Amino acid sequence: LTFDCSSTLDTPIRPSKMSAPTGNPYARIDDLLSNVRNFKIIESTLREGEQFANSHYSTETKIKIATMLDQFGVDYLELTNPCSSPQSRADLETICKLGLKAKILTHTRCTIGCDAGVDGVDVVIGTSQFLREHSLGGKDMVAITKQALEVIEYIKSRGCEVRFSTEDSFRSDLVDLLSIYKAVSQAGVDRVGIADTVGCASPRQVYDLVRTLRGCVSCDIEVHFHDDTGCAVANAFSALEAGATHVDTSVLGIGERNGITPLGALMARMMPSSRDYVLSKYNLKMIKSIEDFVAEEVEINTPFNNPITGFCAFTHKAGIHAKAILNSPSTYEILKPEDFGLTRYVHFTSRLTGWNVIKSRISQLGLIMTDDQIKEVTAKIKAMADIRPLAIDDADSIIRSFHLELNNGEGQKGQSEQ
Ligand code: AKG
Known part of the structure; x- marks a missing residue:
């Protein structure tokens, strides 16, 4: 040939x-x-x-x-x-x-x-x-x-x-x-x-x-x-x-x-x-x-790093990423989760978290705080996350009790002013 x-x-x-x-x-x-x-x-x-x-x-x-x-x-x-x-x-x-x-x-x-x-x-x-x-x-x-x-x-x-x-x-x-x-x-x-x-x-x-x-x-x-x-x-x-x-x-x-x-x-x-x-x-x-x-x-698990469907394929964690993602998802995503019927998750409970993502979580929880207060509660979450991994509920409780303390503080302040 x-x-x-x-x-x-x-x-x-x-x-x-x-x-x-x-x-x-x-x-x-x-x-x-x-x-x-x-x-x-x-x-x-x-x-x-x-x-x-x-x-x-x-x-x-x-x-x-x-x-x-x-x-x-x-x-x-x-x-x-x-x-x-x-x-x-x-x-x-x-x-x-x-x-x-x-x-x-x-x-x-x-x-x-x-x-x-x-x-x-x-x-x-x-x-x-x-x-x-x-x-x-x-x-x-x-x-x-x-x-x-x-x-x-x-x-x-x-x-x-x-x-x-x-x-x-x-x-x-x-x-x-x-x-x-x-x-x-x-x-x-x-x-x-x-x-x-x-x-x-x-x-x-x-x-x-x-x-x-x-x-x-x-x-x-x-x-x-x-x-x-x-x-x-x-x-x-x-x-x-x-x-x-x-x-x-x-x-x-x-x-x-x-x-x-x-x-x-x-x-x-x-x-x-x-x-x-x-x-x-x-x-x-x-x-x-x-x-x-x-x-x-066939009795297998989808690998964690599988494109699109790995459990963390659309999870963002570091504070710097989370902040940019909240402003515009294209900053750190080449694929859009919604194209695949999926949703992104912005991780907010780790020691790497930042105050912008905590601010977004606070607003999801329907709470109101000033930027300085948000920075303070972020520091509390980071300190706790340095000690042990935090679940969403753990971080939410830190936020809620901080918010409660603020309100109680304000209430007491208000009472003492009367
Ligand atoms: C292989 O060569 O690995 C095959 O499975 C056959 C591929 C083919 O038919 O092109």
């Missing part, structure tokens, strides 16, 4: 909207190949997510997850291969009959069979030296390409969408990769897929590979990133900047090992760059309920 991508370069590639320069010197202006404002989600909680250590979905759970993700607005749902087990086949058939808006895909190794009424099939085969040697019995790229073309032809003959992906793309030879992608693109696949199967890629490597591939194939480009080295969200964003069109996600990122690009975290990443697009397409207010449902099903 030889590598020659020149013949596909004349195919027009859909331009994404150019962004206007903003006051932010770091805001990037998209180039014409970027899909940051024009991407699709292939949601794989029901395939990659089923490979998560704790997953054992019942049919009802699968229906609920599929329905919620469909209402959220994902473009595709990827489900476990129906050949995995009789129940997997039955569940896939059930979900295909739900009449969801999202297209239903299944995921298979590069073999013929098993489409079970789906809209499309995601085909994958290993191309790295590791997988060819230890998983595919020493197959060379000529044999792999021949097998891929046969399977693609069969799936197309069944009237299904077809995506062809190389497993372990980032440890595969670049010429091998581009050659097979070009061959399958010419055979008419709807998408080619790049998979960072071991989570080794960096955002810059992702950008380079996707940008190179974008010049070699005319079809869509899907990306799948594992999170072993913590880059799954950054890599997905980089891939979109380089021209990828579809991103694989799962709820809370569940999948093999520590999983893949999480749906919610990807939404968080996309909002600052593509707010209008994301809001027009995805029902962000559902993220928390979807994550809560899946977390309970």
Whole structure:
């Protein structure tokens, strides 16, 4: 096989909207190949997510997850291969009959069979030296390409969408990769897929590979990133900047090992760059309920630092932050909690608190004090918080008893003046 991508370069590639320069010197202006404002989600909680250590979905759970993700607005749902087990086949058939808006895909190794009424099939085969040697019995790229073309032809003959992906793309030879992608693109696949199967890629490597591939194939480009080295969200964003069109996600990122690009975290990443697009397409207010449902099903907790839904994702604590947040939330928030149906919390009970936030709490409690009095009660709260952590009720009692003392003082003063 030889590598020659020149013949596909004349195919027009859909331009994404150019962004206007903003006051932010770091805001990037998209180039014409970027899909940051024009991407699709292939949601794989029901395939990659089923490979998560704790997953054992019942049919009802699968229906609920599929329905919620469909209402959220994902473009595709990827489900476990129906050949995995009789129940997997039955569940896939059930979900295909739900009449969801999202297209239903299944995921298979590069073999013929098993489409079970789906809209499309995601085909994958290993191309790295590791997988060819230890998983595919020493197959060379000529044999792999021949097998891929046969399977693609069969799936197309069944009237299904077809995506062809190389497993372990980032440890595969670049010429091998581009050659097979070009061959399958010419055979008419709807998408080619790049998979960072071991989570080794960096955002810059992702950008380079996707940008190179974008010049070699005319079809869509899907990306799948594992999170072993913590880059799954950054890599997905980089891939979109380089021209990828579809991103694989799962709820809370569940999948093999520590999983893949999480749906919610990807939404968080996309909002600052593509707010209008994301809001027009995805029902962000559902993220928390979807994550809560899946977390309970697979018996995990949402991590404290989870974007959007971590318990303190919209909590502000230090006095200097709290003061600015009370004046204008954009000072310390890049995401607006109300976009996700959530609320911010300004912490006011710690030793780091400041008088501005205590002033706001005093007014929430319906009490009136002068600025000097507020500063005095703030000092009392800080002194107590130096001794032990304070609950909201503790801080409120300090405020209330201080207020009472003030009033009693005034009352006594008034009595003695009479
Ligand atoms: C992986 O390589 O980690 C997969 O789960 C397959 C990805 C794909 O089909 O693109």
